[in-house]
Amino acid sequence: MSLKKKILISSVGWVVLISGLHAYMNVNWPAILNDYRPLAQRKITVAYIPVTCQLTCPVTDYISKVSEGGEIFMPRLFQGFPEIKEALISNRVQAAFIVAPLAIALAAQGVPIKVVYLGHRYGSAVVVRKDGPIKTFADLRGRTVAIPSRFSDERLLLFRAMKVWGLKPGDLKMVEMAPPDVSGALAAGAIDGFSMGEPFPSQAEMGGYGRILFQARDYWPDYMSCILVVRQDLIDKRPEVVQELVDGIARSGLWLDKGKTNREDAADFVGRFYYRQKPALLRWALTKPMDRVVYSPLAPRKPDFDMVRDLMIETGVLNKKIPFEDYADTRFSDGAISQTAWKYEAGIASAK
């Protein structure tokens, strides 16, 4: 065999081997096959990140898969908001759970999306080092605090607390970090505190290095953070799909609020199959105490969003008073008003 032939055969062999292994181990076949279905049957992709504010997304997927007529959408895990934002802008995902101010900002910048539902209420907290020098909020003056995004309710929450404590806008140094990184950064002392959604406050608490300075509700009654946005073209072309999605999320919210058993069950399957987090961590975030995060009622309300928008303008991340109707569509939440909790109970899946 000549050298040329040897090189050719080994390169082709290498490419075939790598491609075969890739197809076997990495490719998400259901997602690819989904793209070749006729439009009417095609499932939409819903983006989410592993925070409990978005727990209704995996819960809906899991319950509809194991106990109802099959999955109603394709959930897709992301690790941070910039990536979700880009996927949403470029139409790689048709719906996404993002923070409310980001949705308002994107809509104001001309991205065709609408808020159709909330992800949760409460469930964010400001956390500082357990043995550190910060005892009250005023001690944070001149310190570094991590936030998930400049367009986040967690950032606005800090501003609300700053008003109460008489701190000026420049008194706190805020850095944007991907939520999964903050606990490690706090433990390593790279930041003095963070304002994040669960389960990251719980993670710092369980790890023994974090202490909750305050919960979101202490400075923001009816606090909301993650909301569900849908692209406008989907609303126009397939409103029934959006309604099905919102119905599912509503039913999951009610199911999660039914009791501790459901929450513990959710912590188990979401931690194992979706978030790749320890179920014990989610159990802590969801049940200690039970109202740490609340999943009903989740219909978007104009006053809540107006307040967020005005706070965004005040803190310099939005430059126009965009009206609620321009970025929200309440007909799906109205349509979901008579939904009831899933009938699913832990163990049904295995019994079947």
Place this chain on the structure above:
Amino acid sequence: MNSLAETSKWERIFWPILASALFIATWHYCVAWSGTRVFPSPRQVELGIGELLHKNVLWMDIIDSLRRVAIAFGTATIVGIPLGLALGWYPEANQVVNPVMQILRPISPIAWIPVAIIFFGVGDHAAIFLIFMGAFFPIVVACINGTGNVPSTFRRAGRNFGLSPTQLLARVIFPAALPQIIVGLRLALGIAWLVVVAAEMVAVDSGLGYLIIDSRNSGKRYDLVVAAMILIGVLGLILDLCFRRLEKIKSVRWGFQ
């Protein structure tokens, strides 16, 4: 035209400008034809650069990036050249150190990020450490090879003139290896410029890398992202052009002819 032909002065200016103009025109029409509302056109990017200048952060970011590269690259040069010369001079020592260095060398400086944050926290030091890791190995390797490639007649001639080992290293070996060292330094500077952007994306809140992340985080502002990318490219080119002037210095020019 082949590589031997002398290009005339106007050609050396004309063709690059034509190519750049063609590139920008292609870009402009691709954006126009595809009708994308996400990716910016050259005009929008120009406005983006104007906006960055107007916000008065651009110069600070540029200076921060250049400062980090200067410190890290300078340290890598000061540590790397003597170390490389010594290892090239004593092949036995090189044999001992070589395996470890060959393992460390292919590790991307980006892979050092978590470790850098643990060692240095979030801030300037971590970024400078990352750039140092990127620039250090090419310099050392270039020095080892440069020293090794010095013809043994040079060494023997030096010894015959009665030079002590230190004098021999400083006055014979180093100048003889200099052309190769300069190539290594230029390579290292290129890598340092690649790494500074990546390092600033995670560890700090200033500089051109941060500018990219900051623009990305401000919603649908891809005009600012592309503007920052172009600035990084242009500054990298300027750095390289400056460095190439070193190759024209008389004491190293012989190595390139």
